[in-house]
Amino acid sequence: MSSEPCAIIGIGQTKYKKKRDDVSLPGLVREAAQRALDDAELTWTDIDAVVLGKAPDPFEGVMMPELSMADALGANGKPLMRVHTAGSVGGSTAIVASHLVEMGIHDRVLAVAYEKQAEGNAQWGLASGKSGGMGAGGIFAPWMRTYINRSGAPEDIGWKVAVKDRQNACKNPYAHLQLKDISIEKVKESPMLWEPVHFLESCPSSDGACAMVLTNEKGAKRASKPPAWVLASAMRSELGQFPGRDPVRPVAGVECAHMLYDAAGITNPRKQIDVAEIYVPFSWYEPMWLEGHDIAGPGEGWKMTDSGATQITGDFPVNASGGVLSSNPIGASGMIRFAEAALQVRGEAGEHQVEGATVGLGHAYGGAAQYFAMWIVGSSLDAVSAKK
Amino acid sequence: MAGDIAIIGYAQSPSWRAAELTEAQFLFPVITEAIERAGIGRRDLGFTCAGSCDYLSGQTFSFVMNLEAVGAWPPISESHVEMDGAWALYEAWVRLQHGDIDTALAFGSGKSSPGVPAEIFPLQMDPYTITPLGADPVSLAALQARALLDAGKITEREMAEVVARSRKSAIGNPYAQVTGDHDVDALLAEPYLTAPLRRHDLPPISDGASALVLATADKAKEVCERPVWIRGIDHRIEVHQPGMRDLTTSASTRLAGEKAGVGRAPVDVAELSATFSHQEKVLCEALGLGDKVDVNPSGGALAANPVMAVGLSRVVEASRQIADHGKHRAVAHATSGQCLQQNLVAVLEGD
Numbered sequence: 001m002s003s004e005p006c007a008i009i010g011i012g013q014t015k016y017k018k019k020r021d022d023v024s025l026p027g028l029v030r031e032a033a034q035r036a037l038d039d040a041e042l043t044w045t046d047i048d049a050v051v052l053g054k055a056p057d058p059f060e061g062v063m064m065p066e067l068s069m070a071d072a073l074g075a076n077g078k079p080l081m082r083v084h085t086a087g088s089v090g091g092s093t094a095i096v097a098s099h100l101v102e103m104g105i106h107d108r109v110l111a112v113a114y115e116k117q118a119e120g121n122a123q124w125g126l127a128s129g130k131s132g133g134m135g136a137g138g139i140f141a142p143w144m145r146t147y148i149n150r151s152g153a154p155e156d157i158g159w160k161v162a163v164k165d166r167q168n169a170c171k172n173p174y175a176h177l178q179l180k181d182i183s184i185e186k187v188k189e190s191p192m193l194w195e196p197v198h199f200l201e202s203c204p205s206s207d208g209a210c211a212m213v214l215t216n217e218k219g220a221k222r223a224s225k226p227p228a229w230v231l232a233s234a235m236r237s238e239l240g241q242f243p244g245r246d247p248v249r250p251v252a253g254v255e256c257a258h259m260l261y262d263a264a265g266i267t268n269p270r271k272q273i274d275v276a277e278i279y280v281p282f283s284w285y286e287p288m289w290l291e292g293h294d295i296a297g298p299g300e301g302w303k304m305t306d307s308g309a310t311q312i313t314g315d316f317p318v319n320a321s322g323g324v325l326s327s328n329p330i331g332a333s334g335m336i337r338f339a340e341a342a343l344q345v346r347g348e349a350g351e352h353q354v355e356g357a358t359v360g361l362g363h364a365y366g367g368a369a370q371y372f373a374m375w376i377v378g379s380s381l382d383a384v385s386a387k388k
Numbered sequence: 389m390a391g392d393i394a395i396i397g398y399a400q401s402p403s404w405r406a407a408e409l410t411e412a413q414f415l416f417p418v419i420t421e422a423i424e425r426a427g428i429g430r431r432d433l434g435f436t437c438a439g440s441c442d443y444l445s446g447q448t449f450s451f452v453m454n455l456e457a458v459g460a461w462p463p464i465s466e467s468h469v470e471m472d473g474a475w476a477l478y479e480a481w482v483r484l485q486h487g488d489i490d491t492a493l494a495f496g497s498g499k500s501s502p503g504v505p506a507e508i509f510p511l512q513m514d515p516y517t518i519t520p521l522g523a524d525p526v527s528l529a530a531l532q533a534r535a536l537l538d539a540g541k542i543t544e545r546e547m548a549e550v551v552a553r554s555r556k557s558a559i560g561n562p563y564a565q566v567t568g569d570h571d572v573d574a575l576l577a578e579p580y581l582t583a584p585l586r587r588h589d590l591p592p593i594s595d596g597a598s599a600l601v602l603a604t605a606d607k608a609k610e611v612c613e614r615p616v617w618i619r620g621i622d623h624r625i626e627v628h629q630p631g632m633r634d635l636t637t638s639a640s641t642r643l644a645g646e647k648a649g650v651g652r653a654p655v656d657v658a659e660l661s662a663t664f665s666h667q668e669k670v671l672c673e674a675l676g677l678g679d680k681v682d683v684n685p686s687g688g689a690l691a692a693n694p695v696m697a698v699g700l701s702r703v704v705e706a707s708r709q710i711a712d713h714g715k716h717r718a719v720a721h722a723t724s725g726q727c728l729q730q731n732l733v734a735v736l737e738g739d
Contacts, residue, residue, distance in 0.1 A: 063443040084470040103485035238463040252463035
């Protein structure tokens, strides 16, 4: 038994927006999948298996929607899997698809993730309609406050992340929010949702889908565009509540990152990773994950934000695409991070391309900050070692 | 080429009409028993994959609560499919091919009792064209049975015979929910529920769980006296609209069976997720299973139908036939969707 290299040769995204009432559910996933196939210069018949991911079914009111989407996903006569690991699901879906290639089960796998949140009420869905809609922000806000207290970060760090990600989004035609006149002042003056999170420090609710075509070395050689190679992937979960848990820096997140770095041969993530797409649904999660995944030392994450290191022009660009703060079809948000990291190392990110990026981090988390999925992609199989 | 993976531990809960325990509560002893039977420690597991369904339990993120039953502290490498546990088994089987870990846990669980299946399952159909019609599983299965009867592929007597045999077999199964010694003529004298289906042609409504521990070949030989080998496993889906399918056959089962290698050698025993009586014959035909094959010695899904676990339970029962009852080669089958839209087939062998 062994593992063979896996490459991403096609990426497709829909336009993310509040309400995609121009397409049905199958139409939405089809749009992303077709674009991924076009990018890979493949047709539906070239695909051996399909892996679909999305967040809870009650978001749209369709139970196990992969069944009614089998036709739209071109899956008839093929294996079709449906992954659901909370907010990390888009990342987990990509990893499950990569395993099918790495283990030699299939030559070409289509991974698709979506959410069509305007079909229902995500706040209601998250709480099964029971809690009166505390929402994800209500759960995460106390942990962000704890981070601020612990690290002594100044209050404008969250505002800076919010501004940076929205400015980046203006360079990404797929991004939902295009807030050209965003400013620190506007973020600060926007309504307080859950202290310390203002309205403009929070992710939107979006409709959208993302898709990728993954293949083996042989398939990558045939592709005319440059591939992104999956250099490592990792998933880690822990219980959401128990005495002694640190929800600000969850052990599952620390361990997931180190499993990932070890597998990719990364010893200094800050230096060896060129571009990171990190799941930041609320502004403070940028410094929290920089520390939570040991990219920055304890209390140092916010300083990276403060110094501009996480801007597109900085030494550790985070969310050049605009991130979850600019587009959030929940089930797809993790895959968008994974796909954007791949776009960057392929040199295909357009206006938000980070110059010369060869090693990228795709990251997703979910549940009560308890599910983690990450991958490292490279422009070549030795992209990490080439940096040493 | 996929390497051989072995089943080294398995367990299942009883099938209850309405469990008083939560899903996590009745999962815990099942997972514990599967791990103990495997002879490894809980912390030794290299990967865990779960199968469950939010809509069934009426609870978003219901799988998050089920993590409690696994004991995800310290943190574990873990994933979840919104599918029957048999697909969790498939993901774990794929993961083990890497060779960097040597054991994995797969489990499935579901509580059908909190809801009304006839109201919930129409939401599984195409939301634009079929769900508004309120097409429930029993009505769709009745259409399938009618198609089989009209095509002369089955008789109502044959359907009743499947029920009588399944319930009789289930008498010896401590996990079964519906058991009994029935006279076929008496069954045929029962009124129709949704013609041509009688109540006994339907599966029970069940709560329950099952779990399997898998190991790589080397690990299995080290810790297990009688490992059950997964010689082949494959799953396929087909077109969703029931009207676009020939409901009297199962093309996706046939294909999955071929890919899994069912026909490469004689089959001793088969555990099939035939949730309605008439589906057993469709599945036997698609898998090329002849008269000599012992079908559903556990009583099958007609005796216990814990949705999201029932497919994985077929693998558990097939494993039991090999490990405890001296059978050599078994086929296990799981299904998802209505009228057998998606199917998984595993071929198991003893040493």
